[in-house]
Amino acid sequence: MEYSIPSNGYFVLVAHPLVVRLTSDTAPRKLVTMNVPMTVSVNASDVEARLLDLLIERGVIDDAVAERARRAARTSRERIDVVLIRLGLVAERPMAEALAKCLGFGLFEASDLPVSALLTDQLPADYLRRCRALPVGLENGELRLAMADPLDQDTAAAVEFLVEHPVVRLVATPSDLEAAFDRLFGEKSDAGNRDEWLTARHDDANEGDAARLKDLASEAPIIRLVEETIARAVDEQASDIHFEPGENAVRVRFRRDGALSVAETLPLGVKAAVISRIKIMARLNIAERRMPQDGRIRLAVRGRDIDMRVSTMPTMYGESVVLRILDRSAQLLDLDALGLSAPVFSGFRAALEQPNGIVLVTGPTGSGKTTTLCAGLSRINQLDTKLFTVEDPIEYHLEGINQIQVNARIGLTFATALRSILRQDPDIVMIGEIRDLETAEIAVQASLTGHLVLSTVHTNSAAATITRLVDMGVERYLLASSLTGILAQRLVRRLCGACAIGRTMPPVMLERLVADAGLTSDATVHIRQPKGCAKCRGTGYSGRTAIAELMPITDEVRGAIVRNSTEREIEDAGLQAGMVGMYRDGLTRVLTGETTIEEVLQATRIR
16 A cells, blocks of 8 residues: 655554555655554443543532533534533543543553653654653553543554554643653753743843834743743633732742742743733733733633733832633533532522512622622523623623623723613623612612613622612612622632541530531531642642522511611621521531631631
8 A cells, every 4th residue: 555645744554464655755755564453442432421420429520510511512522521621520630530440541640751752763742742642651562652632542553553562551631741741842942042031131121112022022932931821820720820020030920729829930031021922912002011901812722712811010110910811611600510508509599580680799809709690690591581791801701692891991881881781672681790879770770670680799798788889879778679689709719639638626616616507516527627739739729619698688688778777787687587697608618528617717707
């Protein structure tokens, strides 16, 4: 058999026995005749069924998430493991562990990485990168091959052919494999150029020259530096990237699970180039350094669609830049999966099912308010309802919902957009945030004329939301008539499921916690504390969950609102109506081993 291929390409035909003639456009390459052991055939559908069962058994997902993944897989025609990762329903590491178990393969660990690359004369780096496979050992005549996609039988068979050794597959996470490639195959010339460029002096005097700034930001080392920093943040599931110039260096910090940690320290000389590169990506004015600017970046990282909100702020030592990462492929907009306790979940769902009224979600910046509202919208989005949102900015792209981006520069504010929306005959309207009296009054009017209005307010508790709206100037009788429910929430870090250990507490303290949580003295408690492992990067925590309080607007609460009651009196009325306080909700999570008392105290500000 004869095949014409490009001189730098590869064509592999696996047969038994195998006879292949490979030719280039200019000259014959070689004639290969060999007997190769065939790779083990794997039935993908059987693996998918076993994989879901194993993930459910291990508590990684539940039945509802599994069914959601099945529907998404049927729609996208992708494998179930790919869908679970892309939707952010399962992290890379638990997925790799489950795949290894289902397939009977080994799991690639960092300790498996050889000191130097293997078989480079037979397996070039660019070929391996495209295939997402890496040889990590040659033992007893068998090649150990770490693969990001262990079900890729074509790649395994091709490698067997090229190296003339049977292949033993290992399951690797994409991020671990990428890091291994960088370590073994990082191009020395490029690495040297980058190091030389980073240590070179690029004086701040150049910052006044826009043309010079563009030149600096277009240098290959600085482009690679910014892209690698973003990719690393995405791999580590960070929510924010902070570039903070100081007196002697530029500090780069990632926020993971709500906590900041230093990721890298850059030489001060690259400050202008790094900031200019980010500004160019966000289409901001690189010559303006005296005023704050806001922008947006959209790019693909590791095959995932990533949006980033960019904010610049002038400081003493230069501009501080913060990138908020919005992973569109990992949006978890499932109300059932937000982690709300059963009473809060049922009450919030009931409020969303009302035909009219105002449902508010409150909390500080970064407490997940928009995620909760968008998850609620996704739940009530039906073909027979028309939904509008007015946001600044649009964080989640919701199918079937009309979303409007506020643009104050042209006069498109929350209030002006709301006025026009009401002429579009909507059933449900979501307002990104109620910031002023005009927006609040229109929201109240919309709710009183048959619309369901969802919005957020920045307050510390459900009761404080009412006093905040009154302070804005909204009449109390209008609030009492229009409000349907107020959800106040915070995010606390979850204990790592792989390393958390039991915690012994003094009996007196334990009794106090049980009583404060509203449990009986004979209740089963399981208190744990963080330890730290490779899976959670030594923090002892992995992921976050919401603790919340939901104030139902009953007749008693309405009466307290109209009577000009204080915030504490309104809260007492809510508690009498069945509201479970946020602190008490958090203690319940502590006693079930989901988080720690320190996390709850920090989130609820109780000392």
